[in-house]
Amino acid sequence: MRRRHRAWARIDLTAFRENLAVARALAGSARVWPVLKANAYGHGARRLALACADEGVERIGVGDSGEALELREAGVRVPLLVLGAVIDAELPALLRHDIEVGVHSEGRARALGAFARKQGRLLGVHLKIDTGMTRLGVLPEAALRVARTIASEPGLSLRGVMTHFAARDGMQSGRSLEQQQSFQSTITQIRAAGIEVPAVHGANSAALFSGLRPLGDAVRPGIALLGILPHELTAAHTLRPVLSLHAQIVFLKDIPAGQAVGYDGQWIASRPTRLATLPIGYADGVPYRLGTSGQASVLVHGRHCPIVGAISMDYCTIDVGHVPGIKVGDTATIIGQDGNECLGAQKIADVAGTIPYEVTCSIGARVQRVYHDTASSPADNRTRAPLPAY
Numbered sequence: 001m002r003r004r005h006r007a008w009a010r011i012d013l014t015a016f017r018e019n020l021a022v023a024r025a026l027a028g029s030a031r032v033w034p035v036l037k038a039n040a041y042g043h044g045a046r047r048l049a050l051a052c053a054d055e056g057v058e059r060i061g062v063g064d065s066g067e068a069l070e071l072r073e074a075g076v077r078v079p080l081l082v083l084g085a086v087i088d089a090e091l092p093a094l095l096r097h098d099i100e101v102g103v104h105s106e107g108r109a110r111a112l113g114a115f116a117r118k119q120g121r122l123l124g125v126h127l128k129i130d131t132g133m134t135r136l137g138v139l140p141e142a143a144l145r146v147a148r149t150i151a152s153e154p155g156l157s158l159r160g161v162m163t164h165f166a167a168r169d170g171m172q173s174g175r176s177l178e179q180q181q182s183f184q185s186t187i188t189q190i191r192a193a194g195i196e197v198p199a200v201h202g203a204n205s206a207a208l209f210s211g212l213r214p215l216g217d218a219v220r221p222g223i224a225l226l227g228i229l230p231h232e233l234t235a236a237h238t239l240r241p242v243l244s245l246h247a248q249i250v251f252l253k254d255i256p257a258g259q260a261v262g263y264d265g266q267w268i269a270s271r272p273t274r275l276a277t278l279p280i281g282y283a284d285g286v287p288y289r290l291g292t293s294g295q296a297s298v299l300v301h302g303r304h305c306p307i308v309g310a311i312s313m314d315y316c317t318i319d320v321g322h323v324p325g326i327k328v329g330d331t332a333t334i335i336g337q338d339g340n341e342c343l344g345a346q347k348i349a350d351v352a353g354t355i356p357y358e359v360t361c362s363i364g365a366r367v368q369r370v371y372h373d374t375a376s377s378p379a380d381n382r383t384r385a386p387l388p389a390y
């Protein structure tokens with residue numbers, strides 16, 4: 001089959017919908033509010049958000065105001081929550097588009113309330129409690145005071161109280177248990193003071209998939225819905241990866257033993273072999289560290305082909321000397337399955353010395369996202385102008 005793209009990420013929206021169903025089953029009576037920040041971890045927030053709307057999701061979490069507005073522009077009417085901090089310049093647009101924000105301090109609660117009142121509008125807020133992540137949020141001892149401020153501020157509407165867990169292995173960490181206890185007692189305190197809390201939410205993917213209880217009214221998984229989770233977490237095996245990353249071979253070259261390859265000649269052929277050049281480099285999200293690791297490969301014709309030489313900005317080279325019959329135009333798989341072999345984002349992260357979140361987030365804008373969904377028509381893929389020939 002002739003490929004239309006140099007490099008592309010295949011996004012399986014059916015897998016996304018299935019992962020959402022797995023999360024919902026695990027969450028029981030708690031709602032699942034998908035987190036689609038950073039362009040849905042590189043997968044494309046717009047299409048995933050539309051799929052969420054389709055699946056009846058009640059709320060979506062995003063990373064910043066710009067992401068929320070982008071989803072509104074794309075026609076996503078689902079309530080949106082900016083999980084991170086917002087800056088003053090963003091407030092008018094947030095109010096206009098009815099986007100909810102997290103509140104992290106007393107001063108912020110007052111300022112947001114005053115601003116909303118001046119505009120004659122109501123701002124939906126979620127009070128964020130810092131139970132141990134130590135990034136954003138009100139400390140538990142100050143939570144009741146800030147909750148009172150929000151409840152008594154006519155410009156604000158308290159939609160939820162939230163926290164965020166720090167441990168990558170979720171409830172397998174003692175730290176998570178401490179966070180959970182602190183969160184629960186803070187909620188009890190706020191409710192005992194007669195303040196109505198419409199939704200309590202804490203769990204990220206790791207907490208949800210490692211048995212957090214109680215889950216509260218909603219959970220906020222991100223990466224699990226993309227089918228990526230550490231294998232040791234409960235039910236992780238029931239998820240399917242949503243993204244695979246591919247490039248077509250654009251050039252083949254036979255080289256003699258002793259030939260130095262790429263910048264600084266970082267790899268030297270120990271035998272005569274054949275190299276294939278892929279039009280995908282570190283600007284497209286192939287980690288530079290893969291080239292220097294000496295342990296990275298991509299899949300072609302279902303076989304591992306080592307990445308050789310330094311990864312360039314736009315290209316990388318692979319050794320295909322052991323795979324017969326390779327042609328220009330054949331598909332190389334950087335992330336994903338080919339035949340019986342599979343390269344997951346976690347595996348790539350391990351080799352590159354990073355985390356799978358960074359691997360998928362780094363997939364660049366030049367990489368065409370190609371969406372597959374058994375529940376929609378192929379015309380939906382025409383979302384981006386064709387690439388110029390270069």
Ligand SMILES: *Cc1c(COP(=O)(O)O)cnc(C)c1O
Binds near residue numbers: 035164204222224
């Ligand atoms: C990113 C994020 C999540 C989702 O985290 P995952 O590990 O991807 O499940 C949930 N809540 C907050 C506040 C976040 O920033």
